[in-house]
Amino acid sequence: MCEHMFVYNGSMSTPPSCPRASYRAVAHLDLDAFFASVEENLDPSLRGQPVVVGGGERGVVATANYIARRYGVHSAMPLRTARRLCPHGVYLSGNHHLYHRYSKQLMAILRGYSPLVEQVSLDEAYVDLTGTERLFGPVRRTARAIQEEVQEQLHLSISVGLATNKLVAKVASDFRKPHGFTVVPAGSEAAFLAPLPVQRLPGVGPALLGQLQDRGVRTVGDLARVPERLLRMSFGEWGEMLATAARGQDHRRVSPRETVKSISRETTFPEDVGDAAVLEATLISLCEDVCRRLRRRRLEARTVTVKIRYSDFVTHTCSHTLLPARDVDEVFFREVLALFRQGRQRRYRIRLLGVGLSNLVPRSWQDDLFDQEVPLLRELNMKLDLIREKYGKTAVRRGAAQS
Ligand SMILES: [Mg+2]
The missing domain is CATH 3.30.1490.100 (DNA polymerase, Y-family, little finger domain)
Incomplete structure (x- = not known):
């Protein structure tokens, strides 16, 4: 399995063991090709083949493994199209019970490292690792340990982003999928985001992207250069949020939701x-x-x-x-x-x-x-x-x- 380690080194004035103690340390974790990977665990003969999980004949692709993605198959694509692109793929209808069980196990592993775990979906969560150094050592090592434990216990590959806030951690976990491990030290958030296409920012969907591109904004860096006043004029409250995001700032807390019965x-x-x-x-x-x-x-x-x-x-x-x-x-x-x-x-x-x-x-x-x-x-x-x-x-x- 290939691993990537990215540490932004540009004009970094902070040591690579960052995020520093005075900053928050937020990890975003996201399983890679979750449903397909679970199916591969179940039937190891699937490994090395293109695997597509999705609903019946008229349905769409829920998850494609990375081999299937090489043929252009992706989530939300009609299965008919997927079969045309990748006729020799293995097509499975999926097992929700099993995915939920894996999801529970994943969250239990994460809660072993911090009480502040915010589950976003079945296979995705934020973990606030601030202040865990005394227990587990440097947060970067802890984040790596979580990745390894998920691999060992669940036999699933997970991508990790570690940064000073949720927004940057999320973009970082997606930066080098699959099995990515990306650390964005405190102070280098804006520099990390700048070269990325603006649609990598969560919330920038096709409609907003079109409007931004019309104004010549292609990267997050382009966006950061647009005066906030102009963004607010064009996009209202959204404009303000865009400006904050382009600077790599995000003040949202990692908040575990109380379990509602x-x-x-x-x-x-x-x-x-x-x-x-x-x-x-x-x-x-x-x-x-x-x-x-x-x-x-x-x-x-x-x-x-x-x-x-x-x-x-x-x-x-x-x-x-x-x-x-x-x-x-x-x-x-x-x-x-x-x-x-x-x-x-x-x-x-x-x-x-x-x-x-x-x-x-x-x-x-x-x-x-x-x-x-x-x-x-x-x-x-x-x-x-x-x-x-x-x-x-x-x-x-x-x-x-x-x-
Ligand atoms: Mg995922």
Whole structure:
């Protein structure tokens, strides 16, 4: 396995053992070709072959291993295209249970080095190593030890970026994939980023990239030279964020999310209700609410529960567990309505309705590449979330929802 070590040496005034103690030491770790690598562990005969993990005939590529990538196969590409580019590849439909199990093991390893582990997706996390020197020695050695432990315990290759903040650590982990190990010492953040294409900055998607290129911005260095005032004029708040990012600054903390077991909401009607249309509209509205909270916490849910309390206080709950976990409203609307229609077995009026989501797992956007409908729905959902956050919950409602 090839390894790369990059230490920026340009005008560095700080010793290579940086990030220094007075700075934060943030590592970003990202497994290489995660799903495909797990499949190779499972069946070592796959090693050396192009391996593509993705959903059925109409699906898209979730992960391609590095050999398949040489043929131009990449994530989110329709499988049909992948098969044309790489007809002799091994195509697998994937095993979510197994990937989740590996993910849990990865996070357990990381938590052995710091209590400050922020899981971003199934195969990606930030670890704040600030102040771990007394326990483990220089942070650079610790980051290397984590990489080795993941390799030994899970037989998975992971890329590591070590820097003074999350933004630079993330760009660094991606700098020399696979099995990369990139250290960006304190003080050299902007110099490290400067030659990189501007789309390497997290958040610079195709639309923004087009606008930046129209203004002659190609590298992060180009961006850093644009006066912040101009960026703010062109891109509003985004402009300010871009300017900060171009300087290699990022003040976000590594924040482990508290483990939420479930998210639920219920409502008691002012007067008991018998009208199915009103009841179902209420359920949709409750469902929207819990889904929004789910997405805000970057979680996905597997189990959905509907609670029905009748006018005589008899209470029924019914649940359904889906696979894989989801975070978009539309999926849960269908479930909630089906559960309600099945579960409402008495003719009494209803006093209270509740919707709950449980069996929560960290969001894994990659998983959704198995399904083409879900990313579009998510994009819509997230836009609605933004509007509601800005203008209030009732600013946008679906036709059937009752406020
Ligand atoms: Mg990865």
